[in-house]
Amino acid sequence: MGLIRRARGKGSFVCKTKQYSEYRNGLVSQDGVEYDTRIFNRILEDATYGPKTELAKTMLPLFKRNLESGEGIVRIRLLRLVDDHPYAVMSIFMPESISNIIDRDMLVRRSFLDVYELCTGVKIVTLHRSVSAVIPDDEQCNLLGARNGTAHLWMKNTACLKDETPVAINYALYNGNLFDFAVSIDLDNPPKAAL
Secondary structure, rough: OOEOOOOOOOOOOOOOHHHHHHHHOOOEEOOOOOOOOOEEEEEEEEEEEOOOOOHHHHHHHHHHOOHOOOOEEEEEEEEEEEEEEEEEEEEEEEEEEHHOOOOOHHHHHHOOOHHHHHHHHHOOOOEEEEEEEEEEOHHHHHHOOOOOOEEEEEEEEEEEEEOOOOEEEEEEEOOOOOEEOOOOOOOOOOOOOOO
């Protein structure tokens, strides 16, 4: 799966030839962005929701945490820029204990997965992803530099350790005016709803 840069006014096409072969050869990342591309995260919000808030009561069980632990939930809201263009608005939720070890300065320059692994020495093994098309509110369209009322790609990603314990849940809205979403399906083992 990946995002492919789109050019407006000339139809949708891949601006870089053969994104998939470039990915397989290690020249682009899984989201279709070249490794030498400047990627920057602007932290829009870094908020802690205490253990008695509805958000903490709802989310702590998703992280296999006990509600009586006294732990809260942290939301880090980011605007990701690729070559100075708004690429995505992300809200990353995690238990307070995980947030305390995440280096915010590193998060400005790297993905959450990289920062987690560098700060803890523990590898994220699984990423569960769901995808949908949405029409976001005006604030999010403005952050993405997109016309209000336009459709964009929404993704929920749950990052899990080897034992399937979630460490973070990311809700991300990708700029549908700059990027198309592409999926590569292995026809030797296709999903049941592929055709």
